[in-house]
Amino acid sequence: MSDFSMKPLPPLLWLQAFEAAARTLSFTAAGHELGVTQAAISQRIRLLEDRLGQRLFVRHPRSLSLTPAGQAWLPSLQDAFTRLAEGTREVFGEPGESPVTLRTTPVVQQNWLAPRVAAFREAHSEIALRLVSAIWPDDFGPEGADLEIRYGRGDWPGVEALSLGQAVMVPVCAPALAERFATPADLAGHTLLHAVGFAVGWPAWLEAVGAAGLESRCAALSCDNQMMTLALAARGAGIALTHRRLIEERDDLAVALELPVESDEGFWLVRPARRQPRPEAERLWGWLAQGLDD
Incomplete structure (x- = not known):
């Protein structure tokens, strides 16, 4: 086994950059093909040349050409990409x-x-x-x-x-429980179901509807995801705060108070x-x- 075979190959992104640039003789065209900037292609090829210890391109004022080393290496690299693509199709099917x-x-x-x-x-x-x-x-x-x-x-x-x-946030609960609420004050004594990670949570919603601080008169149950708060609300375990769109297809949840509050999320x-x-x-x-x- 040769010493070179024991060394890691250059990163695939560098090899792709060289193949595309060598085929098109344009860093700009290679960047468009690979979805990156011309500067990114140039940097990857420069790093590749440093790794290999030889120049692959001759940079002219308005064009590119391959060095003898680049010309010699390109066919074997393209053949490797072709075999890799064929092997991928054999195992995983067509794209x-x-x-x-x-x-x-x-x-x-x-x-x-x-x-x-x-x-x-x-x-x-x-x-x-x-x-x-x-x-x-x-x-x-x-x-x-x-x-x-x-x-x-x-x-x-x-x-x-x-x-x-x-994004409109509304309080929801089991349909039978929804009949008990006419104003935000009616939430006092009930369980508020909190889901982490939302800009408009219970404190913000209560403040927006003129009932700031009411959460202190309610029991609290916190969950790390909204799916659980909705499941608990549907079973009568409390009132959840959610986006109206997320309950439009459900018949086991009803809007407790028709007081929507907009969110910037x-x-x-x-x-x-x-x-x-x-x-x-x-x-x-x-x-x-x-x-x-x-």
């Missing part, structure tokens, strides 16, 4: 055969997404879907998902974000900004976007 992955929280899956996915499947049974749950903010990110539904202000870097509608349909979406993912995006007012 179009892989399912469209949509990641979001369980409460959105159950209360907003499920009926829309069911309708999408009826119209597009040929498209395979994969739903992935995310609980914590760190669970989200562009890696591994074609689309996401996130909660926040829609200001995440590197993504295209489409609002899923006005909400749910957003999200996809990576730089990645070219697959046709199947584009169809799902369009379907969900068209159904926002349903």
Whole structure:
């Protein structure tokens, strides 16, 4: 075994940058193809040349050309990429055969997404879907998902974000319990179900409806996710605060007080900004976007 075979290969991103730039003879075109800037391509190739100890390109004022070393290396690198692609297809199928992955929280899956996915499947049974749950903010990110539904202000870097509608918070409970509430003061003595991570929680909602401090006269039960607060509320264990959109498909929950409070946070349909979406993912995006007012 040679000494070189014992050394780690250069990072794949560097190799991809070289192959694309060598094929197009343009750092700019390579950047467009790989979804990065021209400067990123230039940096990756410079790092690759430093690792290899030889120049791969001759930089002319308005063009590029390959050095003899670059010309000699390119065919073997392209052959390696071809064999890697063929092996991937043999094991995982064609790119179009892989399912469209949509990641979001369980409460959105159950209360907003499920009926829309069911309708999408009826119209597009040929498209395979994969739903992935995310609980914590760190669970989200562009890696591994074609689309996401996130909660926040829609200001995440590197993504295209489409609002899923006005964020309006309302108190909800079991239908039989809802009849007991006419004003916010009627909540005194009842259990308020708290879900962490929302800008408009019970203190903020009570202040907005003119009942600041009323939570001190109520029992409290805290959960680390909204799905549990809604499950408890549906069983008469207290009153939950949630987005109106998340209960529109449920008959086991009713609005306790028709006093909506707007939030500057909400749910957003999200996809990576730089990645070219697959046709199947584009169809799902369009379907969900068209159904926002349903």
